[in-house]
Amino acid sequence: MKIRKFTVAAVAVTLGMVAAACSPPADDEGSSEGPAANTAVTVGWNQPFYSYNENTSNGNATANSIIKYMMNGGFNYYNADQELVQDESFGTYELESEDPLTVTWTVNENTQWSDGTPLDAADLLLTWASQGGHLNTVSAGEVERNPDTNVPEPGDGVFFDSSSAGLSLVTQTPEISEDGRSITLVFDEPFADWELMMGANVPAHVTAQQALGIEDPMEAKQALIDAVNNKDNAALSQIANFWNSGYDYSSLPDDPSLYLSSGAYLMTEFVENQYITLKANEDYEGDHAASIETVTVRWNEDPLAQAQALENGELDLFAPQATTDVLQRVEAIDGVEVETGVEGTYEHVDLVFNNGGPFDPASYGGDEATAREVRKAFLTAFPRQEVVDKLVTPLQEDAEVRNSFLVTPGAPGYDEIAGSNGMADQHTGDVEAAQQILADAGVDTPIDVRTMFAEGNVRRENLFAIAKPVLAEAGFNLIDRRNVDWGSKLGDGTYDAVFFAWQSTSTAVSESQPTYGTGGLNNLIGYSNEEVDALFDQLAVTTDADEQLNIQMEIEKLLVEDQIGTTLFQFPAVAAWRSDRIENVSPAPLNPTIFHAFWDWKVPES
Structure with missing residues (x-):
């Protein structure tokens, strides 16, 4: 077994759902020779593909974009060093x-x-x-x-x-x-x-x-x-x-026009909640031609089950949500190469503003101030440090709580934002302070909070288990709304709080606007603040880095004041693959992570 370490580079976190700069790909220009005959790899992932249109509010998810990355070409892409590279063959x-x-x-x-x-x-x-x-x-x-x-x-x-x-x-x-x-x-x-x-x-x-x-x-x-x-x-x-x-589907459509390709791979099989199979597109003439004839992506939310599948030879490559159990498990498998580090992905908690629940002003006769105080109490009590200590530090000794909505720890401007937005001072896990906030607001307790997260996701199940008793002491009754279809449920109003992850898709400063702007593609909580909207509009047309930071600091203060949610931690990363089955894997911190530079993958000769 070979173990490599890598670290996340400085990126501005953007939209996306759901691994860190490592050695650059062996050949970013790809190969024009075509795939070796009868070569195949199987990759594990945690959520099924469900939409070919990744630009809708419903389809905008990593589960979809990683498949589309292998199917469709584009004008540019990010390499493993997070540099934007033009694809002039497209x-x-x-x-x-x-x-x-x-x-x-x-x-x-x-x-x-x-x-x-x-x-x-x-x-x-x-x-x-x-x-x-x-x-x-x-x-x-x-x-x-x-x-x-x-x-x-x-x-x-x-x-x-x-x-x-x-x-x-x-x-x-x-x-x-x-x-x-x-x-x-x-x-x-x-x-x-x-x-x-x-x-x-x-x-x-x-x-x-x-x-x-x-x-x-x-x-x-x-x-x-x-x-x-x-x-x-x-x-x-x-x-x-x-x-x-029209492009939403959970198995292979009868109409082949709904899954066309403009890139290296064609979708040929899709069995609901099981796997999707891609085969090399013989008519593709670009620089990033498939180097392996067939790629199958299999889904399982349970990372330990995926680790077992890797050991059994049912998977050749996967990148699970990292836990100590998972890391120890893959490190013990002979012939497996492991990379660990930090991803360009962060866990966060969202509170819903528009569903008639405990964080919606409508529940208090339209009193926005009272609703904000209830949200503040919830976030004040949320045990962020305990979550990091128990779930992340065992994997990453220097792990710390993330204190910014817009910028990744270590990126330019993070220290300034985290030191001024008020999140570190307010969202401290202080149960007594939360109780006092609710008492001052005159709100009766306990307050029921329907809390959604991914069923079968061990780390999020543990996160809920850590948070529930702490929030109960503060006056909130967390109702377990774990859901295997959590991705498609986002934004539907059937929950009051949710924890999941946003994954970086680019280094663009403007890409957080769809998440926090009124009516934005990724605004799943009904949040709206005209001042925030205006600042994002200003940020989008500002090219000076210092002025961009000043605007981001103003946005962050407003997001914290409005108590829209909180950030928890940067993802620790684990990628593991069978070195006798696949070579030239180069995981990247930005989406598509382990699928980055798939055109360089190679099946070793026997």
Whole structure:
């Protein structure tokens, strides 16, 4: 067994759900030779894939993005050192002007969807249309959602269930080039993270075919372009309705158009709650071709069961939520290489503002001050240090409580934010202080708090076990709402508190806005503060690092004052793989973690 250590680099934490800079990939340009015949690996993960559209509020999860990372190409990606690398085999982008900020993205001629349809500017236009918010005729607050899935119900208005801080600044409909491969965006204001704004998440032709009943793919593309350019609300409503939910599925659809690829792998099998199988895309002509013919991802929430599967040879690679039991288990397996360190992922507690529960002002006759005091009492009593001491320190001796919503410990500005936002001073685990806050607020106890977390996730089950008696002493009765489908339940109003993790997907300073901004893609708690919204808008157009930090400090103070939740700890990381079955694994701190640079993977020769 070979054990390697790695540490997380300085990153600005962003959106995502649910490993740290290590040696860079052996060959970031990939291989054009194609995969070795009859080669296969099986990778373990903790949550099943459930949506091909990772840009909706429902589909925006790591479980989906890691699969899409292997299936679809893009203009850029992050390497293991968290440096943004352009993939010019997919396409290129050019800064045309800084005032106004004008950028042209061009897709290469040989880039296509796996049904043979060209991937072009129509696909990029759909990204702008679905994420910019400019075509919506219905606000997020007016949308009726399915009570079981929280997905918007189809309606007559136009509502794309997504948001983007950058594309919201492009109010002018983008211009498509004559050859149909380029799109030019003119930003209303400067935007620091413009390089991350454009890609092809789902195919435009399929979306229009399904929504508008058009058979010919090129005709469907043109219909979508016309609908956007002409602001044809009748057509856009149908397009948005399908875009919001049409790509959600939990097993292989009968219609192959719903799982097209533009990258290295094709989806060929998908058995609900068991596994998904990807096979090399023979028609892919980019730099990141599959090096292994077949990759199967198997799901199990129990990391010890996955460790057993690794020892049995049922898995070749996995990266579980780390516990001392898991680490000891994988270290004891012969022939397994282990990497440990710190991930770009953090555990946090969210409190819900809009479900009629104990943290909602509506429960106190609309008295926002009382609701805030109840939230404050809950967070004041929450035993953050005890959680870290018992769950993280055994794996990472220097582990500490995280005290920032926006910035990772060790990143530039973290010390300034953590020292000024008030979280470390307020969220201390002080039960007596919490009791006094509730008494002063005149609120009767005990207060029932429906608390959701992932069923079968050992660390979160232990977290709940630690928190429940402490919160009970403070006056809160934590009701166990563990759920195997917790990911799809996020934001549905059936719980009052939840703990899960956000995973970094980029180093962009603007990427926290969808989590804390009003109506944001990842705003799952109904939080809204006009001052916070304005500061995020200001942050998005600020390029000076010192001024960015000043704005972030102001945002953090408001988030803590509003008692929206709290942060707990940075994830300790464990990745383990069978060195006789797979080589050149290079886990990264940002999503997609262990799947990073999959094109460099190799099955050792016998």
